């Protein structure tokens with residue numbers, strides 16, 4: 180049986196997301212940041228975050244899936260839905276739910292850089308630092324989290340739990356086999 184332990188409450192998340200919004204507001208003063216939400220995990224985070232950014236801004240969405248074996252991500256990122264708008268000459272901020280191995284973001288930043296944005300920065304709600312396998316610079320981080328499987332506030336396990344208003348740790352994971360598709 181799976182068991183959920185609360186990691187951050189709804190109130191703690193809102194407080195931190197508000198601080199992040201203020202940090203981003205200061206960093207982009209005089210600019211019009213273009214926020215790119217990585218579907219589907221970051222959708223709740225993006226929708227809260229933009230309401231704490233006191234600047235003109237635009238948003239776009241990209242859906243990707245990363246494939247892994249066991250709990251490891253291979254870093255092979257498949258674009259399921261590409262951006263609607265060009266990012267050339269724009270101040271792009273990638274908004275992602277969690278950085279784990281870093282392979283997904285490494286691959287994504289390569290794809291983005293090839294499209295010639297004026298500037299490219301990365302904002303993640305959660306950083307699972309202990310699992311990093313590549314060196315990648317993250318500009319804005321909500322919370323550093325332990326090496327546990329986290330669900331809620333947009334993050335899923337097999338598509339479920341995204342609607343939980345808090346962030347929780349899911350214990351007793353059953354991955355059901357060698358290989359699974361990580362839902363991003």
Ligand code: IMP
Pocket residue numbers: 220245252254275276277278279280281282283284307327328329330334335336361362363
């Ligand atoms: P990475 O390529 O290993 O950094 O994996 C990043 C992606 O895996 C994120 O976009 C998440 O969607 C997913 N992921 C990694 N860790 C977790 C977790 O603890 N809970 C839910 N999703 C996770």
Ligand code: MG
Pocket residue numbers: 220334335361362363
């Ligand atoms: Mg996910």
